[in-house]
Each structure stands twice: as structure tokens, then as C-alpha cells.
Amino acid sequence: MDWKENLDEKIKNILIFDAPMRDYTTYKTGGSAQVLALPENEDQILYLKTFSQQYGLAFRIIGFGSNILVSDLGLSGLTCCLKNYAGLALNGKDLSAKAGTALDEAVRFSTEKGLGGIECLSGIPGSCGGAVFMNAGAFGQETFDCLKSFKAITPNGEIKEISKSEVQYGYRKVKGIEGCIILSVAWELTEKNSEELKQSRLSILERRAQKQPLEYPSAGSVFKRPQNDYASRLIDSCGLRGLTVGGAQVSQKHAGFIINYDKASASDIYNLIRKVQEEVYTQTGVRLEPEQILWGEF
Numbered sequence: 002m003d004w005k006e007n008l009d010e011k012i013k014n015i016l017i018f019d020a021p022m023r024d025y026t027t028y029k030t031g032g033s034a035q036v037l038a039l040p041e042n043e044d045q046i047l048y049l050k051t052f053s054q055q056y057g058l059a060f061r062i063i064g065f066g067s068n069i070l071v072s073d074l075g076l077s078g079l080t081c082c083l084k085n086y087a088g089l090a091l092n093g094k095d096l097s098a099k100a101g102t103a104l105d106e107a108v109r110f111s112t113e114k115g116l117g118g119i120e121c122l123s124g125i126p127g128s129c130g131g132a133v134f135m136n137a138g139a140f141g142q143e144t145f146d147c148l149k150s151f152k153a154i155t156p157n158g159e160i161k162e163i164s165k166s167e168v169q170y171g172y173r174k175v176k177g178i179e180g181c182i183i184l185s186v187a188w189e190l191t192e193k194n195s196e197e198l199k200q201s202r203l204s205i206l207e208r209r210a211q212k213q214p215l216e217y218p219s220a221g222s223v224f225k226r227p228q229n230d231y232a233s234r235l236i237d238s239c240g241l242r243g244l245t246v247g248g249a250q251v252s253q254k255h256a257g258f259i260i261n262y263d264k265a266s267a268s269d270i271y272n273l274i275r276k277v278q279e280e281v282y283t284q285t286g287v288r289l290e291p292e293q294i295l296w297g298e299f
């Protein structure tokens with residue numbers, strides 16, 4: 002029997018069939034998701050996961066799509082976007098955020114309340130769930146620095162509070178959460194002067210606007226930082242700034258970014274990533290490893 006006929010009433014109004022992923026990713030390109038779900042509560046998220054397992058459907062979780070390139074051929078199965086599962090709660094110095102809360106909103110709130118520890122993450126355009134999954138970081142601070150625990154649905158469908166010590170985390174990676182759906186995160190912050198925190202936040206937002214091509218769609222830095230170097234420095238030294246494939250371009254403003262310059266397809270961006278990797282390897286011997294996640298067929 003067709004799985005679509007068996008969907009429960011409780012999720013029917015949160016589904017979009019053939020949803021264009023350009024509307025759910027910051028690259029603003031890529032094909033459509035066969036089904037996109039926008040759950041608003043834990044019960045719906047758990048149901049979607051169990052349902053997809055039951056019917057053998059591909060299942061993906063997306064936050065704000067700020068670190069993902071979706072293939073032009075689209076995504077089969079069920080893509081579950083958590084952007085409508087949002088909210089912040091403060092208990093003393095403990096700040097908790099549901100997975101779909103904007104990370105930047107959590108940061109703004111913490112600085113207003115005079116709580117430090119995540120202020121350097123200002124301006125990262127992802128969700129709190131995505132920030133945990135990627136251990137997002139900037140200006141010497143990482144999501145895991147002040148993280149106390151996070152709540153997740155484990156691959157076998159259990160809802161569990163996972164403490165920081167139960168996982169291994171490092172630069173843009175977390176081990177031990179593969180297949181988990183992060184539902185919420187709790188940070189233990191430190192009391193600090195609110196005005197100073199707000200000032201650091203403002204200066205970070207200014208630095209980002211000065212250095213990053215925020216006027217174009219992108220997914221941030223394309224490559225992880227190679228040992229003892231910067232991807233953008235290497236790309237620049239190879240003369241690749243401004244290199245273009247179709248509508249995709251190595252940003253003139255920040256060589257570590259690829260921008261959707263002019264209606265780029267996902268293939269344009271993918272082919273440019275490969276070109277940059279090949280050229281940098283030929284000229285310097287360094288293999289750049291993508292930080293961004295590719296979904297679908299390329």
C-alpha cells in the first residue's frame with residue numbers, strides 16, 4: 002500500500018509535497034524534496050521518524066539549511082525541517098533552546114540577560130540543532146564550550162538527555178550522535194556584564210558583514226580549515242578568487258565562500274567545489290575537505 006495513504010491526521014497539515022529546497026537552504030538552489038515536513042512538536046517529530054522507518058523511506062533532518070547543498074535532482078523520501086520547532090527558556094544561568102530556534106536569537110537573548118559563553122557565535126545563520134550537530138564555532142568559541150547537555154531522539158527511537166561527556170566533539174564534528182535527532186540544547190552560561198557582551202556581539206556582526214559576502218546566497222565557508230592554515234588563504238594564493246562555474250563563484254570578498262552569484266544550479270556549485278579542490282591540490286599538495294554537506298545525487 003502507498004505510504005501516503007497511511008499518514009496520520011496529526012501530521013497531514015504540516016507536509017508539503019514536492020517542496021523546492023531553494024526555499025529551505027541558504028544557497029537558494031537545488032531540487033525539490035519529495036515530502037517536506039515542518040513539525041511543531043516532539044510528538045510529530047517522533048511520529049515522522051518512526052513512520053519513515055516503518056515504510057523504509059529516506060529520512061533527513063534539516064535546520065536552517067545553512068550548511069547543506071541539495072542536488073538539482075532533489076531528495077527522495079521525507080525531509081523534516083525543524084524551523085517551526087523553536088523556543089528559548091532560561092533557568093538561572095542555564096539557557097535551553099529547542100532545535101529550531103535560530104542560534105543567533107539564542108545568542109542575542111543571552112547577551113541581553115548578561116550571560117556569556119556563546120556571544121562569539123553571533124551571526125551564524127543556523128539553528129540551535131544544526132549548531133550542536135556541526136559544533137558550529139567562530140572567533141575562538143564553539144557550541145560545545147558551554148554546552149551542558151542536549152535532548153535527542155536516538156536511532157532506536159528513544160528520547161534521551163545526552164550529557165556533554167557522553168560524546169566526543171572537535172572542530173566542526175561531533176562523534177556519537179550519528180542518526181540522532183537533536184530536539185533541544187542546554188547551555189550553562191556565565192554571568193557577565195550585559196553591555197560588554199552586547200558590544201562584543203555588535204563588533205562580531207560588523208566583522209562578519211565586512212569580511213563575508215552576506216549580500217549573496219551561500220552556505221558559509223565551503224572547506225574545513227586545513228592544519229596550520231586557512232582554506233581561504235590557500236584558495237587565494239592559487240589565484241582562484243572570482244573563479245566561476247555557471248552562476249556559482251568563488252567570492253571576491255572572501256575566497257573561502259562560494260556564492261550563488263547568478264541563479265547557480267547545485268551542479269554549478271558542486272563543480273566549482275571540485276575545481277577548487279583539484280586546483281589547490283595540484284598547486285599546493287593540500288587536500289581541502291568540504292565542511293558543507295551534500296544531499297542527493299551529484
Ligand SMILES: Cc1cc2nc3c(=O)[nH]c(=O)nc-3n(C[C@H](O)[C@H](O)[C@H](O)COP(=O)(O)OP(=O)(O)OC[C@H]3O[C@@H](n4cnc5c(N)ncnc54)[C@H](O)[C@@H]3O)c2cc1C
Nearest residue numbers: 064065066067068127128130131132137138139183220221
Ligand atoms: C553566511 C554564513 C556564515 C556562516 N558562518 C559560520 C561560522 O562562522 N561558523 C560555523 O561553524 N558555521 C558557519 N556557517 C555554516 C552554518 O551556519 C552552520 O554549520 C550551522 O551550524 C548549520 O546549522 P543549520 O541549522 O543551518 O543546519 P543545516 O544546514 O540545516 O544542517 C546541517 C547538518 O546538521 C544536521 N542537523 C541539523 N539540525 C539537526 C537536528 N536538530 N538534529 C540532528 N541533525 C541536525 C543536518 O541533518 C545536516 O547534516 C555559516 C553559514 C553561512 C551561510
